[in-house]
Amino acid sequence: GDDPDDASSSGNGATESTPSVEVDEALAARVPDEIGEDGKITVGSDTSYAPSEFIDEDGETIVGFDVDLFSAVAQKLGFEAEFESASFDSIIAGVGSGRYEVGVSSFTINPERLAEATMVSYFSAGTQWAVQEGNPEDVDADNACGLSIAVQRGTVQADDITARSAECEASGEAAIDIQQFEGQDEATAALVSGRVVASLADSPVMAYAVQQTNGQLELLGDIYDSAPYGYVVPQAETEFAQVLADALSALIEDGTYAEILEKWGVEAGAIDDPAVNPAG
Amino acid sequence: MPDTSTTPAPPEQIRAVPVRHPGRWIASAVIAVLAAMFVHMLATNEVFQWDFMVDNMSSDPVLKGARTTLVMTVLAMAIGILLGIVLAVMRLSANPVVSGAAWVYIWFFRAIPRIVLLFFSASLGALYSTYELGFPFDQQIMDLFGFEGDWRFLSLDGNDIFRGFVAGLLGLTLSEGAYAAEIVRAGIQSVDPGQVEAAQALGMSRGKTMRRIVLPQAMRVIIPPMGNETIAMLKDTSLLIAVPVTNELNFQLRAIGSRTFQVIPMAVASILWYLALASLLMIGQHFLEKRFSRGFGNRETRQQRAARRARDVGSTH
Amino acid sequence: MPDTSTTPAPPEQIRAVPVRHPGRWIASAVIAVLAAMFVHMLATNEVFQWDFMVDNMSSDPVLKGARTTLVMTVLAMAIGILLGIVLAVMRLSANPVVSGAAWVYIWFFRAIPRIVLLFFSASLGALYSTYELGFPFDQQIMDLFGFEGDWRFLSLDGNDIFRGFVAGLLGLTLSEGAYAAEIVRAGIQSVDPGQVEAAQALGMSRGKTMRRIVLPQAMRVIIPPMGNETIAMLKDTSLLIAVPVTNELNFQLRAIGSRTFQVIPMAVASILWYLALASLLMIGQHFLEKRFSRGFGNRETRQQRAARRARDVGSTH
Amino acid sequence: MSSAVGTPAPGAVQPMVKAEGVHKSFGHVEVLKGIDLEVAPREVMCIVGPSGSGKSTFLRCINHLERINAGRLWVNGHLVGYREKGGRLHELRDSEVAAQRRDIGMVFQRFNLFPHMTALENVIEAPIQVKGVRRAEARERGAALLERVGLADRVHNYPNQLSGGQQQRVAIARALAMEPQLMLFDEPTSALDPELVGEVLDVMRGLATDGMTMVVVTHEMGFAREVGDTLVFMDDGVIVESGDPRSVLTDPQHERTRSFLSKVL
Amino acid sequence: MSSAVGTPAPGAVQPMVKAEGVHKSFGHVEVLKGIDLEVAPREVMCIVGPSGSGKSTFLRCINHLERINAGRLWVNGHLVGYREKGGRLHELRDSEVAAQRRDIGMVFQRFNLFPHMTALENVIEAPIQVKGVRRAEARERGAALLERVGLADRVHNYPNQLSGGQQQRVAIARALAMEPQLMLFDEPTSALDPELVGEVLDVMRGLATDGMTMVVVTHEMGFAREVGDTLVFMDDGVIVESGDPRSVLTDPQHERTRSFLSKVL
Numbered sequence A: 001g002d003d004p005d006d007a008s009s010s011g012n013g014a015t016e017s018t019p020s021v022e023v024d025e026a027l028a029a030r031v032p033d034e035i036g037e038d039g040k041i042t043v044g045s046d047t048s049y050a051p052s053e054f055i056d057e058d059g060e061t062i063v064g065f066d067v068d069l070f071s072a073v074a075q076k077l078g079f080e081a082e083f084e085s086a087s088f089d090s091i092i093a094g095v096g097s098g099r100y101e102v103g104v105s106s107f108t109i110n111p112e113r114l115a116e117a118t119m120v121s122y123f124s125a126g127t128q129w130a131v132q133e134g135n136p137e138d139v140d141a142d143n144a145c146g147l148s149i150a151v152q153r154g155t156v157q158a159d160d161i162t163a164r165s166a167e168c169e170a171s172g173e174a175a176i177d178i179q180q181f182e183g184q185d186e187a188t189a190a191l192v193s194g195r196v197v198a199s200l201a202d203s204p205v206m207a208y209a210v211q212q213t214n215g216q217l218e219l220l221g222d223i224y225d226s227a228p229y230g231y232v233v234p235q236a237e238t239e240f241a242q243v244l245a246d247a248l249s250a251l252i253e254d255g256t257y258a259e260i261l262e263k264w265g266v267e268a269g270a271i272d273d274p275a276v277n278p279a280g
Numbered sequence B, C: 001m002p003d004t005s006t007t008p009a010p011p012e013q014i015r016a017v018p019v020r021h022p023g024r025w026i027a028s029a030v031i032a033v034l035a036a037m038f039v040h041m042l043a044t045n046e047v048f049q050w051d052f053m054v055d056n057m058s059s060d061p062v063l064k065g066a067r068t069t070l071v072m073t074v075l076a077m078a079i080g081i082l083l084g085i086v087l088a089v090m091r092l093s094a095n096p097v098v099s100g101a102a103w104v105y106i107w108f109f110r111a112i113p114r115i116v117l118l119f120f121s122a123s124l125g126a127l128y129s130t131y132e133l134g135f136p137f138d139q140q141i142m143d144l145f146g147f148e149g150d151w152r153f154l155s156l157d158g159n160d161i162f163r164g165f166v167a168g169l170l171g172l173t174l175s176e177g178a179y180a181a182e183i184v185r186a187g188i189q190s191v192d193p194g195q196v197e198a199a200q201a202l203g204m205s206r207g208k209t210m211r212r213i214v215l216p217q218a219m220r221v222i223i224p225p226m227g228n229e230t231i232a233m234l235k236d237t238s239l240l241i242a243v244p245v246t247n248e249l250n251f252q253l254r255a256i257g258s259r260t261f262q263v264i265p266m267a268v269a270s271i272l273w274y275l276a277l278a279s280l281l282m283i284g285q286h287f288l289e290k291r292f293s294r295g296f297g298n299r300e301t302r303q304q305r306a307a308r309r310a311r312d313v314g315s316t317h
Numbered sequence D, E: 001m002s003s004a005v006g007t008p009a010p011g012a013v014q015p016m017v018k019a020e021g022v023h024k025s026f027g028h029v030e031v032l033k034g035i036d037l038e039v040a041p042r043e044v045m046c047i048v049g050p051s052g053s054g055k056s057t058f059l060r061c062i063n064h065l066e067r068i069n070a071g072r073l074w075v076n077g078h079l080v081g082y083r084e085k086g087g088r089l090h091e092l093r094d095s096e097v098a099a100q101r102r103d104i105g106m107v108f109q110r111f112n113l114f115p116h117m118t119a120l121e122n123v124i125e126a127p128i129q130v131k132g133v134r135r136a137e138a139r140e141r142g143a144a145l146l147e148r149v150g151l152a153d154r155v156h157n158y159p160n161q162l163s164g165g166q167q168q169r170v171a172i173a174r175a176l177a178m179e180p181q182l183m184l185f186d187e188p189t190s191a192l193d194p195e196l197v198g199e200v201l202d203v204m205r206g207l208a209t210d211g212m213t214m215v216v217v218t219h220e221m222g223f224a225r226e227v228g229d230t231l232v233f234m235d236d237g238v239i240v241e242s243g244d245p246r247s248v249l250t251d252p253q254h255e256r257t258r259s260f261l262s263k264v265l
């Protein structure tokens, strides 16, 4: 196959065979009945977040490393994962109301979310900054006061940058001009065009954006604030959550996990101890 | 003093030197320069990536998306207009409860942004997981009298109904109904009341008068704003992203944008697509208008003549 | 056979037994039940979280957002209407270049979804980092003759101008201009051409005729659709998220929603907010309409009398 | 006031229209203040009077386009708009009112032709929709009627392709197509150019000759004198005087009549 | 054709209106086919003729609301709508046309009062806006004019609070406020109820007595006979005959005139 880094730009993220996974009957038996009924797990996902989850060139297929990974988890349990596009805002509520059985959309685990749902960690992502090629404006992530900076609305980075701006103001400097966009693609476009001087996003997303813009951008500084991504299941379904965690562990053990992450070039975020509601 | 005596009465046509309008020429020149600047920009700015854009805007999924968009527009308008006719008739009802209810409906759905409405109709599944038809406050009444059970006779799974296409269609239709109602009502009221009177004097029933006399004439007044509504609806299908409906034009164009991070070319692509589709609908409207102007304006009445004259006067000087 | 001979001519008022309309009562009952069901749902479904909602919808940032929304609505409408008047006059110009340009403008901006337009106006900074006023194709012409340099006389940094509030205002204004133009044009054309003729016959100039005679009368026809436009504009400020303008009502409400995961209560909150703001605007419209109906309809003309009669007939039977 | 009309002589013909103490108010304004009159079959009654005197309102009461407030009104022996049962009046339902109107043709000042239908379609619409006449038959009879009003060659024109006089003649044919027993005319010529008035009056004259019962509100004194059997002068909601047109026109008994006639003659 | 009007006798008064071979077409339809006439100062000329004969069009040509295609038209010695320079005609610019119109008052069939202004505001609008008269002065003169047309008590009413006859009188006052030298009337009474016609004709009669030059298109033969100095009968875009009203009305020379008069009298 192609170079995995290139997976989506060459458009074969979907067609490239994902490693086939054997069913683990013991795990499958522990899946709660109401989920097992139809042999499918319905997944809600905001599919405008490459490379985690996005729409492939055929305009229908949902692809991305989140998709591959959760599909493998589902296969382990003898199920098929059925992804559905949803608006990011509505996924957690949708899981709560039973509209989706699981939410998989690069949700960073944090206390607010844990108050609404049960989560299973499966990946570790941090925040990554990016600037224009050569950093013409000499941006320093730790001293961004007064600059224009783009983030995607509703992400942890939006909170991050808001907090930084507040600090700036507290120390008597100019606030950060925060531009919140609906999608990371628009935030990135704003950076490319120079409307903002920097953008920050989840590390895999930022890496992908830099790659897609053909050298117009570069990564700035290191990944920080690493935190786990988690699958979202209804608050009460701790049992099911544990099954998901165990299935993940099995995938890590048999190497499928690493294989998938490598395929998408995000192996840096691999974890080795998936857990239900991990502390902080 | 006049030269009446010196000029022989001329039978030949008057060929007068027209008044010069330098302002008009300046305006034309300014417009031409602006247009040239615009073309210049399009041609020379590489942000647009024309090749990439053209390739992607005619890809298969985008074409399918355009089809979904058209289908959604047509369906939402068709059902919305039916709903609008019902609401308009209700609004004109002599019964204050009926007309009040229509008023509330129209007020409510006209005041809410469609994007909020769409988001809401997509979230209906979250309000109740099952939708049941039954008596209001049944449970409470039952409790009050110490009974068990409920009075509900039809249950549907909310999450199965309110998703994707159907949720989008529901939101758009409910909203369109309110707008269409006002248009239909204005159309009905625009018909000369003498027409209703004439039909009644001939012994025609209210229903027949409405169907045979009032509505056909109202169509002339209804079609132009309804054409605008249709174009507005076409554009508002771009809001289906709030549901989301994934096989729709705007979603598909944006999906390419978020996959490739070429946001501006795809925004241009959507401008071009919507221009094309809207122009298509405008042409359709033109023919409908022609169809329903039968018997109007073929020959001018005395009043129309007076009107046209004044217009002519207005534009020649 | 009649009873003319048996009934003495009665001077007393006729008190007839009215016709019964069971259909109306059924309709009223159905509506009442539906309304009760709706209230039932609102009261008993804990998805709504009324306490939480009320708290958050009156928080400080939301109130500021509402203010931004109103300011943006008023500004966009005011500038849009001015632009619309210019375009309407251009459309009615006898010069084909001028009226053609207005046509193209209107066609273009009516066909494009506002959300796309807003995104675009926010991206103008990306097209050129500096905006310069100058001759089109200057560079190319210079090259052609082997000169160096350019013919540009004013440079602005695109990214400084086209951001946030200004970009949003630009997009909304450009779009509103197109809609307002059509409304103003319809208003002007609705004025009895005899009015123009009468003014001309009195020796009034075109400009004075327009200002003193035509526009004041056109206002009656212009205000109702312009009221609708204003409400549409209020709602479309929710699209400013594409720019983005972040201190706007819808953005703030959604921000609370996504921060607290109480999406539905916040969607309800935005419905309530928009209902309130729209109702406010509707009241304003009512008073404006009253103001401009001076001299119209105070006393009925012969034709109006005939019209009202037919309406009365229509509603009493 | 009111009961000026006495018991009819035994064996007298039943009047086509009979009004007894007809009152009509709009809000607090009393527009008809007790109208009593009788129109015999085949009679042509002309009503004249100043603007606002209630002529149109009375005509409209006759086919229940307005509802009267007091008094009684019969057309062809039937109470208009009401049914008397157990000593009380009951409103008729819409369909019954519609049925009553079928026997009464009405011609309006502003013609009110259906603009989206040709002359023939205007004429056949009601027979087909209301009486259920077959289309072919209706077309045949409609064409005959249009010929009778002198429009054989304008059958397929839309109203706005016709002159005012032609339009008014189509309107008359349209009313006749329902084969009414009574025709009401509300200033049928006052919206016409002076030269076109004649054509319409000619058609009406023909109808009168054929024995149609007619009530005509008009300002055409010549027509009233020549064709009318009775002339009624109304002012301010009452009948001031009525009688043979020639004598009322040449020798009015009341001051009001005299001053009105001096203005319009 | 055309040059029927010869060189004026030396010392003759300059005509207020003079038309020579005036032609007017709309598209391919020729509506005026060579009109020659003269209206002397203080003369009252009445124009009659069937609908569509071009009466209104001719009136509108006089104040350049229509542009003529051939011939010449002078008002008070000035060519209407053109300037002759170097043997060629030059169109006047809007402001010059407007200036010419100030001397010509026009009264329309449908009044065309400004509905958003009271009677007085209607009357003073043009003097203030066009002539720059001071508001106080304009109000005083406007009130006097309204009193002259018998509307002293209706000064502050809006047009729709006035009867048709009152509206038409306001329209006349409005035209008079510009102190025109010539008044054009286009069927000023034909939109009025018959009893209201008299009030308007009375005002016009008064104007004629005061020596205003007037061109009146009308169907009121009584007025033409009594007030008119000349009666012109137009048909199909030409003047069929003209002369003293009494003789034309009682003894028309042409068949067309006879047949028309037989219809409207």
Ligand SMILES: Nc1ncnc2c1ncn2[C@@H]1O[C@H](COP(=O)(O)OP(=O)(O)OP(=O)(O)O)[C@@H](O)[C@H]1O
Binding pocket: C305, C308, C309, C312, D026, D027, D029, D031, D049, D050, D051, D052, D053, D054, D055, D056, D057, D058, E193
């Ligand atoms: N529907 C109505 N509501 C209120 N007033 C009305 C209504 N219809 C008529 N009127 C009033 O009733 C009075 C009589 O009106 P009507 O039209 O019957 O008079 P008319 O004799 O026919 O006059 P015209 O010659 O002007 O037609 C008028 O003052 C009129 O304003």
Ligand SMILES: Nc1ncnc2c1ncn2[C@@H]1O[C@H](COP(=O)(O)OP(=O)(O)OP(=O)(O)O)[C@@H](O)[C@H]1O
Binding pocket: B305, B308, B309, B312, D193, E026, E027, E029, E031, E049, E050, E051, E052, E053, E054, E055, E056, E057, E058
């Ligand atoms: N602007 C126009 N465009 C085309 N045809 C016109 C126009 N104005 C008038 N006509 C035509 O010119 C002819 C003469 O019209 P005009 O109004 O002058 O007649 P008129 O004698 O005043 O008739 P009426 O008594 O109906 O007012 C008519 O056939 C009319 O249709």
Ligand SMILES: [Mg+2]
Binding pocket: D055, D056, D057, D186, D187
């Ligand atoms: Mg009347």
Ligand SMILES: [Mg+2]
Binding pocket: E055, E056, E057, E186, E187
């Ligand atoms: Mg005319």
